[in-house]
Amino acid sequence: MRVAVLIKQVPVAEALSLRADGRLERDGLELEMNAFCRRAVTQGVALIRECGGSCTALTLGPPAAEDILREAVAWGADLGVHITGPEFAGSDTLATSRALAAAIGRTGPYDLVLVGRNAVDADTGQVGPGVAQFLDMPFLGAARSLSVVDGTVRVWLEHDDGWELAEVALPAVIACAERLCPPCKVPEAGRAGVSSDQILSLGAKDLGPGPWGQLGSATVVGRVRVLDVVRSRVKLQGQTSVQVSAAVRLLAEVGAIGPAGTGTPRIEVTDGQPGHQIGSPRLAPSSHRSPVNPQVVAAVLETARLQLAREMVGGAARLGGCIGGWVTAIAGPSLTADQAGSWGADELLQLSGSEVQEDVATAIGAWCESTRPWAILAPGTMWGREVAARIAVILGAGLTGDAVELGVEGGRLVAWKPAFGGRLVASVLATSAVQMATVRPGALPPSPLRDQVANLTRVFVEARGRVNVLDTGNDDDLDILASAPVVIGVGTGVAPGDYPALRPLLDVLGAPLAGTRRVTDRNWLPRSRQVGLTGANIRPRLYVAIGLSGKFNHMIGVQGAGCVLAVNSDPEAPVFEAADIGIVGRWQEVVPQLVAELNALSKLKAVAAD
Numbered sequence: 001m002r003v004a005v006l007i008k009q010v011p012v013a014e015a016l017s018l019r020a021d022g023r024l025e026r027d028g029l030e031l032e033m034n035a036f037c038r039r040a041v042t043q044g045v046a047l048i049r050e051c052g053g054s055c056t057a058l059t060l061g062p063p064a065a066e067d068i069l070r071e072a073v074a075w076g077a078d079l080g081v082h083i084t085g086p087e088f089a090g091s092d093t094l095a096t097s098r099a100l101a102a103a104i105g106r107t108g109p110y111d112l113v114l115v116g117r118n119a120v121d122a123d124t125g126q127v128g129p130g131v132a133q134f135l136d137m138p139f140l141g142a143a144r145s146l147s148v149v150d151g152t153v154r155v156w157l158e159h160d161d162g163w164e165l166a167e168v169a170l171p172a173v174i175a176c177a178e179r180l181c182p183p184c185k186v187p188e189a190g191r192a193g194v195s196s197d198q199i200l201s202l203g204a205k206d207l208g209p210g211p212w213g214q215l216g217s218a219t220v221v222g223r224v225r226v227l228d229v230v231r232s233r234v235k236l237q238g239q240t241s242v243q244v245s246a247a248v249r250l251l252a253e254v255g256a257i258g259p260a261g262t263g264t265p266r267i268e269v270t271d272g273q274p275g276h277q278i279g280s281p282r283l284a285p286s287s288h289r290s291p292v293n294p295q296v297v298a299a300v301l302e303t304a305r306l307q308l309a310r311e312m313v314g315g316a317a318r319l320g321g322c323i324g325g326w327v328t329a330i331a332g333p334s335l336t337a338d339q340a341g342s343w344g345a346d347e348l349l350q351l352s353g354s355e356v357q358e359d360v361a362t363a364i365g366a367w368c369e370s371t372r373p374w375a376i377l378a379p380g381t382m383w384g385r386e387v388a389a390r391i392a393v394i395l396g397a398g399l400t401g402d403a404v405e406l407g408v409e410g411g412r413l414v415a416w417k418p419a420f421g422g423r424l425v426a427s428v429l430a431t432s433a434v435q436m437a438t439v440r441p442g443a444l445p446p447s448p449l450r451d452q453v454a455n456l457t458r459v460f461v462e463a464r465g466r467v468n469v470l471d472t473g474n475d476d477d478l479d480i481l482a483s484a485p486v487v488i489g490v491g492t493g494v495a496p497g498d499y500p501a502l503r504p505l506l507d508v509l510g511a512p513l514a515g516t517r518r519v520t521d522r523n524w525l526p527r528s529r530q531v532g533l534t535g536a537n538i539r540p541r542l543y544v545a546i547g548l549s550g551k552f553n554h555m556i557g558v559q560g561a562g563c564v565l566a567v568n569s570d571p572e573a574p575v576f577e578a579a580d581i582g583i584v585g586r587w588q589e590v591v592p593q594l595v596a597e598l599n600a601l602s603k604l605k606a607v608a609a610d
Contacts, residue, residue: 001053001148004110005044006100006131007037007072009065010121033068035534036116036142038183039176043146044114045076046181051148054078056107060088060099066199070191073198075184080199081107087204090214093399094392097130098216102207104135107200112153113173117142120533122419124401124438125175129357129386132173133393138358138466139386140166141175154470160381160441161528162474168467178534179521218398222414222427229559235571235582241593243583247565248597250581256542256563257486257509257598294326295374299345300364301331302383307446307479309335309379310343314447315406315439316377317344322408325374329454330364341454344447348454354463357383361390363461368395373434375413377406380438388438398430404443413437418537442482442539476528486511487540489531489558491548493568494587496524501588502546504595508602511544516554531557546587550575567591 012030033041044055057072058081059065069080083103091099104110113135118125125141132139144163145156148170157164158177204212234250236243251257299316301309313329320327329335329345333352340348351363368376368391378388380402392399400415404425407414413435415428430436481487486509488502499513506513513529520530531538532554539560546567548554555578558564566579569586576582583590 001048001051001112002108002110003044003047003053003055004104004108004113005037005040005055005057005072005077006113006115006127007041007057007059007068008034008116008119008127009059009061009068010034010119031064031067033071033184034116034119034121035183036118036120036176036178037068038116038185039178039180040114040116041072041075041077041184042181043143043176044112045184047112047146047148048078049076053111056081056110058083058100058103058107060084060091060096060103067191069199070194071186072184073194074186074190078198079107080194082199082201083203083207084201085203086213087210088213090217091212092217092219093124093126093130093389093401094218094396095211095213095216097127097134097389097393098210099207099212100127101131101134103202104131106202106207109171111151111170112148113137113171115141115173115175117175117177122401122417125382125385126389126392126399126401126438128173128175129389130393132358133361133390135171135173137171137173138168139173139175140168140467141382141386142177143174143180144177146174146176146180157382158527159383161476161526162472164469164473165471166467166469178517179527218392218396218432219400219428219430222429224424224426226424231564231578232580233577233582234580235576235584237584240583240585240589243585244590244593244597247581247583248594248601251542251563251565252601254563254580256565257601295323296328296371297323297325298328298330298349298364298371298373298376300360300376300378300384300387301329301335302379302381303332303335305379305381305441305479307483308381308441310446311442311444312377312379312439313340313343313345315444316375317447319375319377319406319408319413320344320346323374323411328371328373330367337454337456341452342449344450345454348456350456350458351461352458353461355461356463356467356469357386358390358466359461359463361387361394362464363459365391365394367459368434375435375437378436378438380440384438388436392436395432395434397432397434397436398428399436399438400428400430401438403428403437403439406437406439406444440482440537441479476526480512481514481529481531481536481538484510484512484538484540486542486544487514487531487538487558487561488512488544488546489514489516489548489554490519490525490546491516491554492518492522493547493549498588502591505544505591505598508595508598509542509544511540511542514538516548516551533557545575545579546591548575549573550578 115128403415405416541562543561
């Protein structure tokens, strides 16, 4: 069995810093293997030890990227393939997928290609399905367990808010989830001991005519904003009751609780550019729609997620309003024309026959060849990312992943996306005729409902039948954290048996429960409730951190919160440095008093209103 593992070198997020001019410091930046790629390496090596064969790790990057190949080889891979050279500079996900696919063809064939679920520095999840499309392979992601028997791989997949059991005949591309296996980690001494004979360097001439690098990319990065969140770091003192009273008063004063709350975090834009409000598209509507051959803005919908589908159509409608365009919703047979029309669609392209990602992408790609839409939006879910990445390869289109804001400048789509765990926000433009973006759930407000029925066009989707779904299940609601105005997060300092004690606080604040990675690792909460670098980035107006230490990898996920209240019995806990208000005390004592104070405040406001 021959296994290829695609890996990426990323900056250590904690090491990000700014130069005197306010730009990101890149020289000397500490680098490491992407967290999800570490699982892919571990799984690839484990498979060849179990089944026999060889494991080859491949990466695209500058000379420094050789270090992660050495780490993979030191862990047990047989060979590291380094795709490098000035011709590859400026590669976006489309160009990266093309180069990796070419290297796989050059060094293969392979039975199985493993990738990380996504890269933590960009969070696009586009390279895996892009490579699969270039190689005409099925794709599955993200694997929580994996087994290979008689040329068939069976995978238990971890989706955004549920799971799926599927199998596919090899060859295939599979993305690895964080909980698939332990991470590959080798100290510097072990990496240095890898022989140079085990590292193969490939340049542009080895891979063929391309195009490579910037020439093969269909997106360009515009302005980059480095966002520094200013926290008050008020650590209260005294008796628990005194601290709780002071905390509730401060929360009310800053609008974190009550009707005055805006949910707007205090963000400093350090590049000196005027900042947009993330998640609130600044779109100036066009005065008219062209009656003849209007530009089409398409929204690809995952109809099982109605709230997200409505957000997507609303975003497309606002873009359409800017360019005098026609809005087409693309969805499965369960969405009706009157429903799509009420959300803002002029047309519903209703797909039937298959809802498998590669089949849907093929059908939409064929529709695009004749329609040539101005832009295509897709949800930033596992399903949507694969569909969008495959369409981008089919069309050679520029695709921005995980956008949190959309706009129009000079008649072109501008998508703003977070990077490096949310510490940067970059504007990305497509240079291709068809412009594409996946949109983070909860980032776009839905448009007001209207009284309109969309024109209906039916399209039959031919099923290739390469992916066999054996079972599915749902264990959460994807929209819960994305749309919640208040979120309560817990660490391992709160045992799952004590969660009922938090119910009164959850109820009085109308808040869902989230957790750290260690909490979801132990299955105390679903993975969809994980907040942090390898989980969700959320933007509630108030985040209450209870019984968690406040490590960087978690707190970076709440950078967008309007206010952070921390409760911890250790006065030296790091969480207080990342919070606006800190209560030092045992959560078992603090929570009941918080509930009492919040209820009292609500009653006072009710009396004042009367």
